Amino acid sequence: MIDKLKNFDTQLFFCINEKHNAFFDVVMYWASHKWFWLPLYLTLAIFLVKLYGKASIYILLAIGMVITLSDQISSSVIKQWVQRPRPSHEPDLLPYIHLSKAGPGGMYGFVSSHAANVAALTIFLILLLPPRYKLLKVAIVSWALLVCYSRIYNGVHYPLDIIGGILVGIFSGFTVAIFAKRTFIKKEY
Template sequence: MEKLLLKFGEILMLIKTLQKTDIDLFYLVNSGVKNPLFDFLTIFISDTVYISILLISYFSFKNDKKVLIQVLFAMFLLSIFVFAVKYGVSEPRPYEMLEGVILLKNMGTQPSFPSGHTTLAFGFWIIFTRNIKNSKIISSKKVFEIMIMLLWAFLVAFSRVYVGVHFPHDVLGGMLIGIVFGYIFIRFSEKIIK
């Protein structure tokens, strides 16, 4: 019993350390380096995630309506899943819990975990990449597009912490959920198509 209590104490210490690191990282990104150009860019990236997904989907897959519908359906399902997880976990936003948050966007009181923008960006990146790789010719242009989309997904994640609406663990959770969802959706949709 004593060993069990000792292990439990170690786990609690680890959790406290991770929470402190998460908050420290939040403050570093949110208030570390502020300038008007970064403020504008991060707000722009944050505000245009959904429309970017729609436009990129349309212009990338407009010649293959089946793929276009599949990608948009995946994003719709992922949005519903994220909404359910958010309200299931019901974690407050950083500006509701911490002092001194530089808030560039107000998200009201909608729950924080996971970052929906980040989840959709990474889920979209996985599904986008798979559909680009499925096309007949893999060119350096397509590889470049895949890398640009990955960079965009990371910028979305960064922007959500920078503007003050998510903790780092919110965006990390969003990355993982988006990637896992993307892989599961691809496997599931391939089986249906076959």
């Protein structure tokens, strides 16, 4: 059963990874680059400060908590426990993988920290933001999906690495959002 699952995961990886071109090579490289998204993060921070006023300090701290939680669970716990090599570190697969200019990444890929972190932030913001911000929520989900897809496209994660990371992110985002709503977000804005 495990071998069939790994085989399916590898086939799905190649199905996504082999469909590349010069335009999307650039797009997906930058979609995975953490500093590229800094303007988005700053814009979100400014928006949250305007929306929540004084309470925004707690919300920004909660965002720090949610990212730290998802990153530590994915990188320091699960990756070290499972130790599944990334496809880019599998000698038998390497000749067939299309890698971005970012390179092969660290040794282990399960679960994807990129996927965990963007999913955690996405879930946190979806649960935090008032219902009237539906379009913003759709944009945030689209951003998260782009980042997750780029990890497979760039050759550094299997699809199950991404799914595992998303699950870690959902857990982290949901946990911190519930804590935040019960602790310091008292009213609907």
